[in-house]
Amino acid sequence: RDLHSFPTRRSSDLAITILVFVIKLWPGKRFRNTETKYFWLTVLSTLILVIEDIIEVLCASDPSLRFVRIFVSVIGYTMRSVAGLSLLLVVLPYKKRRFIYWIPALITLATSSTAFFSDIAFGYDENYDFYRGPLGYVAFAVPIFYAIMILVIVFKNFYEKSSIERFIVPVCAIFCLSTSFLDAMYGGVRLNEAIIISGVFFYLILYSNDIRRDSLTNLLNRQAFYDDCSIYNRSIEAAASIDMNGLKDLNDSLGHEAGDKALKKIGECMIKASDEKTLVYRVGGDEFVILFLHSDEKIISDVVKKIAEDVTKAGYSISTGYSIRSHKDNIDDVVRESDKLMYQDKAGYYHSKGMEHRVDHYQPQGITESENE
Secondary structure, X not given: OOHHHOOHHHHHHHHHHHHHHHXXXXXXXXXXXXXXXXXXXXXXXXXXXXXHHHHHHHHOOOHHXXXXXXXXXXXXHHHHHHHHHHHHHHHOOHXXXXXXXXXXXXXXXXXXXXXXXXXXXXXXXXXXXEEEOOOOOHHHHHHHHHHHHHHHHHHHHHOOOOOOHHHHHXXXXXXXXXXXXXXXXXXXOOHHHHHHHHHHHHHHHHHHHXXXXXXXXXXXXXXXXXXXXXXXXXXXXXXXXXXXXXXXXXXXXXXXXXXXXXXXXXXXHXXXXXXXXXXXXXXXXXEEEEEEOOOOHHHHHHHHHHHHHHHHHXXXXXEEEEEEXXXXXXXXXXXXXXXXXXXXXXXXXXXXXXXXXOOOOOOOOHHHHHHHO
């Protein structure tokens, strides 16, 4: 590269994209705090890449700045790996975010740093032209590794998503993977832009997903229930209805803060008992629904029992009911049946307490939501 290829326009375009991303991130800093932290890492690493790109081109015309050129190149190669790592950490399940995933990025830093005393990674000939050594491709192999990891994780955790969401993240990962490969082979490919654009898409997917979540319990909300009844119409094999006992009395005696605490605890118990084949929703004040993407009654029964046991240990009480879908049932019928059984359980609970309880039956709307609203 020389001054004639100075990336002013390229860098300004990317800087504008980063600025827009920052504007979007800033007011949403309370949303998904952990994931947002990694998005900020993506923004920071890409911003450093923009600055590095400009400085490196300036240094390319002055051999006296050889040390500075090596330094910013090492930083640039490392930040590419860090940018890929940050996107990986976004899609990694919380419990699997470990230091081990930082090791490839540190390997990039170590191999690139050899340029200060060796040309095994990269160097400059007698004309001060850049050339790549045998370890020079590590800086590209690591982002490719992170992109492949993202693809694998997305396939495992997002495969059951709707047809649109299901392909957005893999396309972004393939986008980054392809630009990493082409940049390593031919150079001049806009890898930095690929990283930040993919980061924007990742963020928008998570942000839109949060719109589907109940802010108190972090479970999927009622609108998500309606949507998923349509999206997973052919896959839903069973449903369970869960309702908290005594929420009104708790609110009246100890205040709504105590009631919110109870609902959050029930949500935690439901999340703990769920897996990739269950979808968990809060559809009303103290009303919850679980949709099962399988029909193994023992597993369904065990999940419901586990939730009830955990809730009891936490000092609260719930009523439950579940229903297995037959070939003739639609989703509304399945949820309505589980709801009916749950209210029978609730009636038994209040009868055992010597209390009367009037129930206003929840009417599952499922895919017929618009007809009932």
